[in-house]
Amino acid sequence: MSNEAVWDRPEPPSKPSPTPLSRDLIVSAAIRLADEGGLDEVSFRKVAAALNAGPMRLYGYVETKDELLDLMVDEVYGEITPPAKSADWREGLRHVAHGVRDAAKRHEWFIDLLSNRPHQGPHALTHMETTLAAVRFDDIDQVLDVVGAVMAYVFGAVRGEITELRAERSSGLTEEQWQRASGPYMQRMLATGRFPTLARVMHESSDRDSAVRFETGLGYVLDGIATRHNPA
Amino acid sequence: MSNEAVWDRPEPPSKPSPTPLSRDLIVSAAIRLADEGGLDEVSFRKVAAALNAGPMRLYGYVETKDELLDLMVDEVYGEITPPAKSADWREGLRHVAHGVRDAAKRHEWFIDLLSNRPHQGPHALTHMETTLAAVRFDDIDQVLDVVGAVMAYVFGAVRGEITELRAERSSGLTEEQWQRASGPYMQRMLATGRFPTLARVMHESSDRDSAVRFETGLGYVLDGIATRHNPA
DNA sequence: GTATCGCTCGATACACTGTATCGCTATGAG
DNA sequence: CTCATAGCGATACAGTGTATCGAGCGATAC
Secondary structure (H helix, E strand, C coil): CCCCCHHHCCCCCCCCCCCCCCHHHHHHHHHHHHHHHCHHHCCHHHHHHHCCCCHHHHHHCCCCHHHHHHHHHHHHHHHCCCCCCCCCHHHHHHHHHHHHHHHHHHCHHHHHHCCCCCCCCHHHHHHHHHHHHCCCCCCHHHHHHHHHHHHHHHHHHHHHHHHHHHHHHHCCCCCCHHHHCCCHHHHHHHHCCCCHHHHHHHHHCCCCCHHHHHHHHHHHHHHHHHHHCCCC | CCCCCHHHCCCCCCCCCCCCCCHHHHHHHHHHHHHHHCHHHCCHHHHHHHCCCCHHHHHHCCCCHHHHHHHHHHHHHHHCCCCCCCCCHHHHHHHHHHHHHHHHHHCHHHHHHCCCCCCCCHHHHHHHHHHHHCCCCCCHHHHHHHHHHHHHHHHHHHHHHHHHHHHHHHCCCCCCHHHHCCCHHHHHHHHCCCCHHHHHHHHHCCCCCHHHHHHHHHHHHHHHHHHHCCCC
C-alpha cells in the first residue's frame, strides 16, 4: 500500500536465484515484447514467462502494471539524446523533436502510453530539463509556452504517423494513402460528391515522405515562435 | 466475417422487443458510460446491462468492440460544428481547433482512441472535408501540410491538457501544477540541483489558464503558416 | 545440532474482459 | 396444427490484473 511512486521505492536486494531478476531485466523484457508484438504482448504472465519466472514474482519489483508501463516509458526517454549546449533554441528544439520522433518510431507503443499518466521518471525529467534549458528566453512563461507548443505538435504529428503506419500494415502492406481510398466504402463515399476537397486530396496530392511532412509542420511551429519572440 | 467496415453494413431491421435496440441506442449508452466513468466502464456487459439486454445481443449491431469504439469516435466528430463558409483560413482553422478541443473536453476518452485506427466514419470524413475546405490555397499539398500541422498541434495539446487534468484529479483535487512538485519524490528530485530550469519553471512560472496556453500555441502554428503562405 | 521464527515465492483463486458456440424459443410458412 | 428457421442470449473459454495464503526455506536462538 506504499503510496510512493516507483521512482521512490528502491529495488529489492537481489537474492541468489536460478533465474535472477531486477527491474532492468523486467523492463527490457517487456520492451522487447512490446517492440515485437505491440502492447498486447505485455502482460505479467508473458513478461514473467520470458524471464522463466512465475507471474507473481514480478510484484516484488513492481507494484502494478501501470508502474511497469511507467518504467518502460521512462526507458524510452532515456534513449533520447539532449541537444548540444551550444545550440540556439531553434536548433535545440529541432533536435529534441527529431529525437522524440525517432524514439517513438523505434517503440511504436510509446505514443499509446502518453495519455495514461504524467511522465515523471528520472529520464523524463532530465529530458524535460534539457529541453527547457535549450530555450534561453528571459521570460520563463514564454519558455513554457514555446516548449509546450513544440512538444504538442511533435506528439500529435508522431501519433498521426504511427496511426497511419498501423492502418497500412493492417490492410495490405505497402499500400499508399490513395490506395486505401479504393476500399469499397471510401470509394462510394467519395463518389457521393459530398467530399470534393477530400477527393481532390486523395487524387491530386503527391504522397510525400512522412519525414518531410514532419519537418514542414515543425517549421511552421518554429517560424511562428520566431515571429513572436525574436532574438533579444 | 464480413470484411466490410461498420459504415458499410446496414443496421439490422428493428424487431419488436420489450427493450428495443439500435446502433444509436448502443452508442449513446456507451458514450454516457464513458463520459461518467472513463473508457473502463465501456464493456459489452456493462453497455448491454445499461440497455436491459444480454451482452451477446449487441453483436447483432456491432461486430466487435473496436467497431463500437469507432462509432463512439464518429459521434464525437459529429458534435464539432464546421467553420463558417465565409471565414478565411485562419479563422476557419481556429474554429476547428477549438471545436475539437471542446469536444475532447466533453468526452475525455476521445483522445485515448486517436491512435487506435484511422477515423473514417461519415462524421469524421465531413469534419475532414470542411476543415480542408477552409484552407483555400491553390496548392493542395500545402493545404494538407497546413491542416496536418494544425491538427497535430491540436491533438497533442489536448492530450496534454487531459493528462494533466487526470493527474490533478487522481492526486488530490484542485491542486496546481507546482503543488504536485511538492510530492516527496519531486521535491527530492528538484533538490538535487540536476534540474535547475525545471525548478525555475515550478517555482517562478505563473500558472496560467489552460485555454490561454492552448491559444498561444495555436497562435504560433498559425503565425508560422502565415509567414510561409501569405495571402496570395 | 536442533528448533523456531519469519519471510519470500508462487500456486491457486477471483472477478473481469471479449467473443465463439449452440440449444432454445418464438415467430412465420404451409 | 405442424414444421422450419432464424435470432437471442446462456454458457463456455481463454485471457487479463492482482489478492490471498500455504508451503518451503534461510537465518537466527538456544
